[in-house]
Amino acid sequence: MNGKTVRRRRALLIGLVVLSLILLTAYFGESPNGGLHSVQRDFLTVVSPIQDGANTALKPVRSVIGWFGEVLHAKSEVSKLRHERDKLRAERVAEQERTRMDREAVGIADIESKAKLAGYKPVSAEVVFETPSSWYSTVDINKGSSEGIAINDAVYNGEGLVGVVTQVASEAAQVSLITDSEVAVSARIAGTPDWGIVQPKVGDPSHLLLQFLHGKAEVVKGDIVVTSGMINSEAKSLYPAGIPIGTVTSIEESAYTSINIRPAVELHSLDLVRVLTDVPGAKQSRMSSSLASLPAGKGEAALASAPASGYAQAGGGG
Amino acid sequence: MSISSSQVKLAFRIAALIVVVVFLQVGVVSEVPVFGVTVELTPLLAAFVGLLCGSTWGALAGFCIGLFVDLALVQTLGVSSLLFTLIGFWAGRLREVRDPQAALTPLAVGAAASAFALVGLSVIEFLLGVDAPVSLLLLRQIVLGVVVDAIAAMPFWVIVRRALRPSLPQDPRRRRSRRAYSTGGLSPLSRA
Numbered sequence: 478m479n480g481k482t483v484r485r486r487r488a489l490l491i492g493l494v495v496l497s498l499i500l501l502t503a504y505f506g507e508s509p510n511g512g513l514h515s516v517q518r519d520f521l522t523v524v525s526p527i528q529d530g531a532n533t534a535l536k537p538v539r540s541v542i543g544w545f546g547e548v549l550h551a552k553s554e555v556s557k558l559r560h561e562r563d564k565l566r567a568e569r570v571a572e573q574e575r576t577r578m579d580r581e582a583v584g585i586a587d588i589e590s591k592a593k594l595a596g597y598k599p600v601s602a603e604v605v606f607e608t609p610s611s612w613y614s615t616v617d618i619n620k621g622s623s624e625g626i627a628i629n630d631a632v633y634n635g636e637g638l639v640g641v642v643t644q645v646a647s648e649a650a651q652v653s654l655i656t657d658s659e660v661a662v663s664a665r666i667a668g669t670p671d672w673g674i675v676q677p678k679v680g681d682p683s684h685l686l687l688q689f690l691h692g693k694a695e696v697v698k699g700d701i702v703v704t705s706g707m708i709n710s711e712a713k714s715l716y717p718a719g720i721p722i723g724t725v726t727s728i729e730e731s732a733y734t735s736i737n738i739r740p741a742v743e744l745h746s747l748d749l750v751r752v753l754t755d756v757p758g759a760k761q762s763r764m765s766s767s768l769a770s771l772p773a774g775k776g777e778a779a780l781a782s783a784p785a786s787g788y789a790q791a792g793g794g795g
Numbered sequence: 796m797s798i799s800s801s802q803v804k805l806a807f808r809i810a811a812l813i814v815v816v817v818f819l820q821v822g823v824v825s826e827v828p829v830f831g832v833t834v835e836l837t838p839l840l841a842a843f844v845g846l847l848c849g850s851t852w853g854a855l856a857g858f859c860i861g862l863f864v865d866l867a868l869v870q871t872l873g874v875s876s877l878l879f880t881l882i883g884f885w886a887g888r889l890r891e892v893r894d895p896q897a898a899l900t901p902l903a904v905g906a907a908a909s910a911f912a913l914v915g916l917s918v919i920e921f922l923l924g925v926d927a928p929v930s931l932l933l934l935r936q937i938v939l940g941v942v943v944d945a946i947a948a949m950p951f952w953v954i955v956r957r958a959l960r961p962s963l964p965q966d967p968r969r970r971r972s973r974r975a976y977s978t979g980g981l982s983p984l985s986r987a
Binding site: 485486489490493494496497498499500501502503504505513516517520521524527528531532535538539542543546 | 818819821822823826827828829850851854855857858861862865866867869871872873874876877880881884919923
C-alpha cells in the first residue's frame, strides 16, 4: 500500500512536471496564433468579465489599502520635501548673505576710492553685538587694539559713515553710532564748501540734524551730506573728508538754518564695517594740514588742547 | 482507486480558493506595493495547500494555480505551473516527512516558497532568453519580495487553514501516539 502510494505520488509529480515542461516548450515554440495562445486568449475572454467584476467589487478595498499606502508615502514625501526646503532655504540665505557682503564690499571700495584716506589703514570688522533697543546707539565689533584700532577712529561701511570708536579692548571695540548724542561730525553739503555740524535730532535719534551751517549755499531736499574732514569744538573726531553721512530730507529756517538728514547707513542692520586706523607718522601731518586750514590763531589753540594720544580731542576750529 | 466525497469536497474548496486568491492577487494585492514590491499570494497558496493536505494535493493545486495564473496574466504557459507544482509537492512532503510543529513554520515555508518562486521565475525567464536585468536591483526585488511574502504568510496561513479545515483528511500525526500531541490534540499547524 505504502509502495503503491509512493509510486503514485512520484508518478503524479513527474507527470505534472513533464506536462508543465511540455506546455512551456510548446507555448514558447509556437507562433502567437498557435493553439496554446488561442486557448489563453479564449480563457482571457471568458475570465475578463469576471475579472472586471471582481476589480469593480474590490475597488473600495483597493482604494482603502491604497489610501493607507499613499498616506505613508505622503508622510515620507513630506519629510523629504521639508528636508529639501530647509536645504534650499539655507542655500538661499547663504546666497543672499554673499550678495549682501559683495554689495557691502563694493560700497566700501567705492567710498574708499572717493574719500581722502591717505595716511589711514582701513581694518575690516564685523559687528558682533548691538544694544537691544530701538534707541541703541552703540555696537560692538570683533576687532580691537591688536589690529591697531584706537579710540576716536572713524567707522564706516558701504553705505556711509557709521560712527566712531569709543571703547577699545584687545580683540573688540565699541562704536558709538552717529545717532549717539555724544557724537558730532563736521560735515558739508556735497559739492559745496559750506560746512556745519551733524548731530542727532533731539527726540528722534534715528534722524540727524545739520546745524551751524557756514556759508550761503542753496540747500535743497535730496542733497547729500558728507564728512568735511575738518575739526571743531563739537566734532571731536577728525573724519576723513568725503564719507557720506546722509540725505537732506527737509530744511528748517530760523536764526540758524537746520537741515534734517536721513542717515545713509541702515544703523539697525550693521554687519561688515571698516575702521580707519592710523598709519604711524601720518597723524601729525594730517593734523598740521587740518589746522592749517583754520583761521589764523585758532590752529594753535586747537593743537594745544589736543592730547598726545591722538587727534580725537582736537578742539578749536569753527 | 475510489474518490471519497470528502476528497471531492476538498477539491472543490481548493478550486474555489484558487479562483478567489488569483482574482484577489490580480485585482487588489498586485496593485498595492509594499516597500516597492507586491505580495505574491499564489506561491504561498500552493505551499500552504501542500502543508495542510499533503504532497499529492499540493502538487495538483500548485499545477492548477500556476496554470490559472499563466492563463489569467497571459504569461508563458507552464512556467508558474512548473514552479508551483514543485512548491506544493515540497511543502506536502515536508509535512509528511518532517512533521514541523513550530508555530512559525508557515512563515518559514512561505518565505522559502516565495524565494523559490521568485528565483525560479528569474532563472526560467533568463533561460528562455527574456531580457531580464540580472543586477543588484533584481536581487533587491527578490529579497524584498521574500520579506514581504514572509510577513503576509502568517495571516494568509490562517485564512487558508480556515477555508480548508472542514474538508481536510485525517491528520496522519494523530496516529503518532508517542508524540506530545497524542493527548488528543492536533499539532499547532492543524489546530483552528
